[in-house]
Amino acid sequence: MLAAVSDDEPRVLTINDGRSLPSGPFGSGDRSLQSSLRTWVERQTNHPVGYMEQLYTFADRDRTDGNTDRRIISISYLGLTREAGASRRYAATWRSWYRYFPWEDLRQSDGKLIEKLIVPRLRGWARQAVDKATQAERAQRIDVVFGQGGHPWNAELSLQRYELLYEAGQVPEALTKSAAEATPIPGEPMLHDHRRILATGVARLRAKIKYRPVIFELMPETFTLLQLQQAVEGLSGQLLHKQNFRRSLEQQDLIEETGEMSSETGGRPARLFRFRKQIVLERAFTGTKLPLARTR
Amino acid sequence: MLAAVSDDEPRVLTINDGRSLPSGPFGSGDRSLQSSLRTWVERQTNHPVGYMEQLYTFADRDRTDGNTDRRIISISYLGLTREAGASRRYAATWRSWYRYFPWEDLRQSDGKLIEKLIVPRLRGWARQAVDKATQAERAQRIDVVFGQGGHPWNAELSLQRYELLYEAGQVPEALTKSAAEATPIPGEPMLHDHRRILATGVARLRAKIKYRPVIFELMPETFTLLQLQQAVEGLSGQLLHKQNFRRSLEQQDLIEETGEMSSETGGRPARLFRFRKQIVLERAFTGTKLPLARTR
DNA sequence: GCTATAAATGCTCAATGTGAGCATATGTGG
DNA sequence: CCACATATGCTCACATTGAGCATTTATAGC
Known part of the structure; x- marks a missing residue:
């Protein structure tokens, strides 16, 4: 992929x-x-x-x-x-x-597709389970994975969402032909398990941009901060808070100014930046923290 | 593994x-x-x-x-x-x-092996590089990966540390026979690339325990908080701050009391806990955060 | 019973990080 | 000169995190 x-x-x-x-x-x-x-x-x-x-x-x-x-x-x-x-x-x-995954894009629609079509379909599938326990488990999975019932939306769960739709027979790839045949959920299918691989890649990439500067592999040599933000928003499928996005960039020392400006978008011209490649050597980009102690 | x-x-x-x-x-x-x-x-x-x-x-x-x-x-x-x-x-x-990786255990030694033996060896190797640029790059890698020169120790870099030692010819597996032959660095070798696979597994597991409750797969059915902490300390090779460790457990709702006590260790008896398996369904355990915004 | 020892527990505090929002500045196109 | 589209600066409340102090509750040995 x-x-x-x-x-x-x-x-x-x-x-x-x-x-x-x-x-x-x-x-x-x-x-x-x-x-x-x-x-x-x-x-x-x-x-x-x-x-x-x-x-x-x-x-x-x-x-x-x-x-x-x-x-x-x-x-x-x-x-x-x-x-x-x-x-x-x-x-x-x-x-x-x-x-392939229209439901993964929350930048504009704010999840109407999910709430109006996908979740109702899945709830129907959950009710079809034979015993109460399975019903409850399915209901919970739907909530967690699609951010319903108080659970926050988690962009990194794209694979789990696809798998849930697959299990529920809501994608054409699934052998279980159910309601999907009549009125399939939006989102084009692929052959074999390729859409599943794609969902895996989306999940991996969305997770990765949070702790590794891989986003710059996708950017042109120089870019404005808005371009960078919109690229991240595109990958994660969510809108970001502009000022905070910039603040976190400043703190991390990932980019440097080129000295040039861009005025392509019509508004106030933006400064152009480039990725500080050196940072990869300077830092070890890995995960989060444990409650450490110098001594016990 | x-x-x-x-x-x-x-x-x-x-x-x-x-x-x-x-x-x-x-x-x-x-x-x-x-x-x-x-x-x-x-x-x-x-x-x-x-x-x-x-x-x-x-x-x-x-x-x-x-x-x-x-x-x-x-x-x-x-x-x-x-x-x-x-x-x-x-x-x-x-x-x-x-x-196999004595340098990965900082629970007692506090890294004397690294500072007294490993880093000096690696610095020697860095100096042997033909050009200045490579020398500087090697020096930086040593610092970052082994937590020298102001860089913090990062437990998840076990693979990078092994690879650096390998490149520097300091492990017997390396074909480049250098000083390693004379006085090898402590740590038993394995056949083929098995020690490399092991280092990969250590890194993966150390990373994973931070955002997924996999530690409980390694624990007995019931356990005390100290046992749990010591298991985490064992995996990560670092000592943890006891009170903060417990606080973070409480917040996460991962465990519940069994009602029973354990008095095996001699001190004040500890409450026994068990993992709340249900939590896996209730939550989606994934990574960290982006600066989100409800609207732009 | 008294005491040393080993843990378990409770609580506080400062520093930092994070989510949100207000206000202002600086360009372009008409 | 104005409407617009961005860029930029700054503040604030709140949550999280690293560190440390103080107590409490048990066992083992005398």
């Missing part, structure tokens, strides 16, 4: 008229899997891939043909690139990832 | 006299890789595995025999279990993971 941001929209490279993620067999070259994969992707897209990480390895029974003796091993990756470059070899196109 | 905690020590299941992690080819059974792996491990150890997650998939060129046309795919997992159970089939033993 290769991601980029353009026009404030997070995008993903797709093939097969948007129904598949790019994939291919790995060559038996000399180098590591990661580096040959990088070369492969860069040939396809004409653009360097700044950041790459493994998502997950599936090694389940052969899913394509009837052969049950072999396992097919699929190793999925998440890659970030700076621009939505053109593909050379086949018809690859960049699509907004909200085309 | 299968981890457990006993006697306040985090332990890992090893075979081959402590020189290897348990591994094996995956069967071509009917079920998913994860579930057949779980069964396999449970047969080996006689204990249920509470939690399992994928660590990393290596698909590099065949590393064992001279065959260059095939890739060997190794999928490493991290599993957590409650007790150090006996193995049935072969001589598997539980060893403290600090046997």
Whole structure:
């Protein structure tokens, strides 16, 4: 899964008229899997891939043909690139990832799709459970995962949301054909488990931008603070508080001014910034804290 | 890599006299890789595995025999279990993971090993770099990763620390035979890349306990707060502030009293607690925060 | 019973971080 | 000169976190 941001929209490279993620067999070259994969992707897209990480390895029974003796091993990756470059070899196109997960975008709609359509459907599914315990468990999962009943919305739960919809038979990929057939929930399906992989990548990326400066892999060399904010908003699907966003940037020392200004947007010109690459060396970007003590 | 905690020590299941992690080819059974792996491990150890997650998939060129046309795919997992159970089939033993990474344990020594031996060695290696830029970069990495020069110690960087020692030729596994041969740094080596996998698992687990209640997978059914704290201290290799540790537990609503007391340790008897399993349903345990806004 | 020892518990405080909002400044296009 | 669209500065209440002081309640040994 290769991601980029353009026009404030997070995008993903797709093939097969948007129904598949790019994939291919790995060559038996000399180098590591990661580096040959990088070369492969860069040939396809004409653009360097700044950041790459493994998502997950599936090694389940052969899913394509009837052969049950072999396992097919699929190793999925998440890659970030700076621009939505053109593909050379086949018809690859960049699509907004909200085309596949419209409910993940809370920037404008504020979750009307979720409250009006998705949650009611899921509640119906929850009621269908045979015993009370399962009903309660489903109801709770719906609340937690879709931010209902007092629970806060959590952008990083995109995979859990997709899985819940899948279990409830509300996406066309699910074998259980239920109400989905009649009036499917908005959001285009993909072939095989590709939409699931996409949901995994979205979750991973949304989690990652909080503690690692990977957002800059998606930005042009120089950018304004608003552009940066809108990129983050695009990825997380939520609007951010502008002043606080800037304050946290200042504190972290991640960026520096270029000295130039941009006046492309019409309003007051904004200063241009660039990412301080050195910061990656200066700091160890990792998680949160435990209640430490110097001594006991 | 299968981890457990006993006697306040985090332990890992090893075979081959402590020189290897348990591994094996995956069967071509009917079920998913994860579930057949779980069964396999449970047969080996006689204990249920509470939690399992994928660590990393290596698909590099065949590393064992001279065959260059095939890739060997190794999928490493991290599993957590409650007790150090006996193995049935072969001589598997539980060893403290600090046997392999003594520098990761700051509970008593307070890092003397690092400051007296490891950092000086690494500084020597840094000076050997051919150009100034590489020298500076190495010096910075040492500081950041081992918490020198004003940088705080970060327990989650165990993999980076091992990799740095590897690059510097200070571990026997490294092909570059340098000063390591003469007087190796404390810490037992393992075969192949098993110590690297172990370092990955340590890092992952140390990161995970901060935002997911996985610690309870390693605890007995009921426990005192001190036992819990010492388990966390064991994993993270650092001492914690007792009152604050308890305060954060109270806030999070993770545990509940059993009503019983334990008086095994000699001091004032402690209340026994158990993990509130329900909490996993009630909450979505994920990372930290972005500066959100209701509206712009 | 008295005392040393080992923990468990209760509480306070300063420093920092976070969410929200008010007010003002500085450009462009018409 | 005005409407607009942003950029920027600043404040404030509240929550979180790191640290430390003071008590309380048990066991073990004399």
